[in-house]
Amino acid sequence: MSHDENHEHEHEHEHEHDPRAIRTEALERLLVEQGLITSAAIDTIIERYETDVGPLNGARVVAKAWTDPDYRARLLEDGTAAIAELGIGGPQGEKMVVVENTPDVHNVIVCTLCSCYPWPVLGLPPAWYKDPAYRSRIVREPRKVLREFGLTLDDDTEVRVWDSSAEIRYLVLPERPASTLGADEEALADLVTRDAMIGVARIDAR
């Protein structure tokens, strides 16, 4: 699609006349006609990437834990079950352990052997998480690596690095920003970032 073609069609508001939509549909039909893919396979992939996996799931878990002390207790006691209460689960989330940040303890997760990652709550891992440098250095010199992420911890804060094992996948429960006292669960979930749930960032109120 050239830039000019876009321009020509700008006046057409009907979605079905968007040349990019037409082209996409034409390509899909040609691929399906040739038996290269099925439309059902496309549906499955879209669903997986768009709704099943992503850090917004983890953000819902965190926001609920912040607002519901009973849920928080259940989450720390049995992460898998408490996460499943929200309808979240699946591959790479069969055995979840949630570790809580406090003013005295900061948690961060890694998988030193490969790049195990809690897909159901965080989606697919970012590139740096899979990078050999992060995987080796976060264990050896966590404070220094966290500083490189822009997170400077007090000297008396204990850093705990959790290395995903064959089965266990960790999720960090970040500290709730003090200034969010009156915020509801939905507003809180908006504040929770992927990096905070990995443990390489704090959450700031907006």
Place this chain on the structure above:
Amino acid sequence: MTSGPESVLLPPDGPTAPPRVNGELVFDAPWQTRIFGATVALFEAGRFAWPDFQQRLIEAIAVHEAALEADPIDGTSGYDYWACWLDAFRALADEHGWASQRSLHDMEHELEARPAGHDH
């Protein structure tokens, strides 16, 4: 590293990274979702090597960005990642003989000729 095919896909940052909010992919129109799904479905069916697509995406983005620079009226706000993705996919399909110029245009004309308000 032992990870599934997903891990080689979709760089989280850099010029070829798709738009995301809080780590989630962002789609603004159904066709964007569709072309993304078709690309990944074809990849997972083993029909092409991901770097071949990645390279075409890099090229499409470079062409697109050059066009935007040449037309300051639209400016950078006109940046359309998924249009680049579509261009890259079309080039890949063309190269593999999945969608020749003629068959693609014929199919597009057929779809355009449908009466308005057709059911998808």
